[in-house]
Amino acid sequence: MKSTLKMIGAGTAASVLALSAAHADDPVSLTIVSWGGAYTASQVRAYHEPWMEMNPHVTIINDDGSANALASLRAQAQAGNVTWDLVDMLPSDAQLACEEGIIMPIDHDEMLAAAPDGTPPSEDFLPGSLGECFIPQILYSTVLTYRPGAFPDDAQPSSIADLFDVENFPGRRALQDRPGTNLEWALYADGVDPDDIYDVLSTPEGVDRAFAKLDTIKDHIIFWTEGAQAPQLLADGEVAFATGYNGRMFDAIEVEGMEAEIIWDGQVVEWDGWVVPADGPNLEAVMDYLYFATDTQRLADQAQFISYGPARASSSELVGQHADLGIDMAPHMPSAPENYFAPIVLDNDFWVDYGDELRERFANWMLQ
Template sequence: MKLKTALLATALGGVAFGAAAQEVTVMSWGGAYTKSQVEAYHKPFTAEFGIAVNSVDSDNPATPIKAQVEAGNVTVDVADVEFSDAVRLCDEGLLEEIDLSILPDAPDGTSAEDDFIEGALQDCAVANIVWSTVYAYNTANVDGTPTTIGDFFDTAKFPGKRGLRKSAKATLEMALMADGVPAGEVYDLLETDEGVDRAFAKLDSIKGDIVWWEAGAQPPQLLADGEVVMSTAYNGRIFNAAVAEGQPLEVVWDGQILDFDLFVIPKGAPNKEEALKFIAFSTDTQRLADQASWISYGPARKSSGALVGLFNDGKTEMAPHMPTAAANLENALVNNFEFWVDNDAELNERFNAWLSQ
């Protein structure tokens, strides 16, 4: 009888384990961006597979992912991270490799590897969006019309506080472009001491007027509240504030910095198989197009582009608001992830030292 009871307990334990495994925890950036993923990915995934999606947020998911893996206490199955972080974490052995054969082909039969934009597929990561760091202004608080990245740094022409991300990345590139450096020469210059000094000298010119932000939801709020007249921001957050919430905010595309966000699986993720299934589902052609109806980030698949139409308000055409729209690319810089993998620690140390001066 005891043996039978033990066997029954073991069997029931297996059932309980199986049921518990039917979930996946996804970490992203919060706000309008997470909402776009919940609507386009999470809800349809659960409806199709019966696997619950637990959504958790972070100001930068790469930071807790690294901490969890190094501590041997991983609670996240999938994380949405920036390109340079995906490559760095993979190089450090903190991510699971992803077999790209799990990714579905495009509807016309084009293989996933040919359908994704160049660079969107990595050993440990699959991109879902193309986004950009831009700057925006509140039309109610600015006299005139800023049009260039130089205008962001011109507090004589456009007086008032400026919002900037508390990070070297993107901030240094924008400072150099504002100082007249062509986009194609920015990273070559940042490889030199003279270039780094020049970027910080440009930042010095507005240091007393800077309000620093760390979370993506902050810039639209700073602009709406009048705490700053201009702020760098993620383009989708400004779109959401302007179109969905009716705030008088305008994006300036000049000097934008394009980047990918990618899905990764932390090493030791408790639900790896469910994580792989989630990534394959969420990065198919239709799902990436669906996300673009919730926020103005470009899909990482070529085949998704033709399916992008209206915002979920049913009237706003999304195409002109995409960072990849032709008119928005006239003076754009593509983030050099290799540069930031190699120089992130050193430049952020210099940046933090500059902040404290």
């Protein structure tokens, strides 16, 4: 594997130009796994379609399996039958998969494109975003969104604390069926500073405190699993509040015309990006795709279609208008100064260390 990686890294830049010509008569089918919905659509338009135009012998098959990617990769590796070529994955799951050896380590400076001014990828990707086996694409956040019509005009919610205030802000709440974000918000609403949340949550007393806060709204919760469910519950009027990915909510509000407002207070900020399954079937084509899809221009291009911030510093100044709506995308980014006033930066190391225990407790709590 190491010799293969060295060979691929050294030849990546050249293969960008040579792959299509060298294999024009050798059809390739790549299975690329992502999250579906507006997010996958943004990848198709920014990455897949232009790269396939350059490489007409390649067909990309989209698989919306990222929600269960870690378990699926483990099963494929155990069976000795890796069928996925490239997977969009969260950093905490990528770290576990990397430690288990089921995804490839990445030499970012050797395998990826430098910035236009020559800055190497290791310096151009935003601080803290790169992982041993992880290539970031976007900065996104989980946000709280509400229906203005659910509340009086002079009493609209504006904070995470309002999610937990059922007296002044009645109605059902749609929360994702996992502990992440919910536990952080419970402590934040209970008065814990964003910078101290993980210190508190790493103690038994802190965990008890978070669940006690969630207990105060439990009778008002509808749980969602897939990202498309949260805006749909809002649009259907089934809930007054819904947590959700900021890009999904942007698409529902700006593209679909849903009457809703995003609350940026306490947004839980996280990276998302690519991992390469070990022993995947089309490694050369995958590395060529990654070189193209993670360069400065392509990451900026994705922001034309969805309100996720690009993971490279050199891409930020290229973010312009939405390709279809013609609106300026910069104010809709999680990292926009007017939105980034009280972020909770998700601690992946914490969730690697405590995730299994907290997921089990949260699953039991949902059933109580």
